[in-house]
Amino acid sequence: MEQGPISTTEAINKLIQELNKLPSIGPKSAQRLTYYLLRAPEEQAKLLAEAILSVKQKTRLCSVCFNVTESDPCLICHSDQRDPTKICIVEQPQDILALEHTRIYNGRYHVLHGAISPTEGVGVGSIRIKELLERLKDSSVGEVIMATNPTLEGEQTAMYLHRLISPLGIRVTRLARGLPFGTELEYADDVTLTHAIEGRQEF
């Protein structure tokens, strides 16, 4: 392990290093969080540690839509309140969170777990495309909504899927333009997302 400054302890350095591995947590933030936890009541630290472990131990992927879930099928796939004739395709589980937050969409989802990116070596076989096609076969699905990110990879993925799905006689739509190019769905605000879903267009 890297030697920390002499004014700290090994335990403190270890926590700083681990927090620093998290996305958008730089060395300064990692230090600040570590010293915050050091001062916080032991109960709070315990709850945080338990929450981190339980997210790893209790959640798995829904065998239908590949969203993260504690029960299989997930609550959305299981619910008879959701329209089974619509499937919205997203790149990541957190995109579902953003779309659900708008309360405007009442269909089901399919999580690809990535987007096709030849430059990063993410090929067609590395994301859940095969499972999607399997799901569409002999199903009552009448509309597939492309909600991949408005990025180069997201667009490529949507175009690829459109070529595969439209010959099946299923309507393919995409979220309305208005999401700025290069942004990710999970960071879009509710109003923009609501307009994007309501104004969805033929692919």
Ligand SMILES: [Zn+2]
């Ligand atoms: Zn599901």
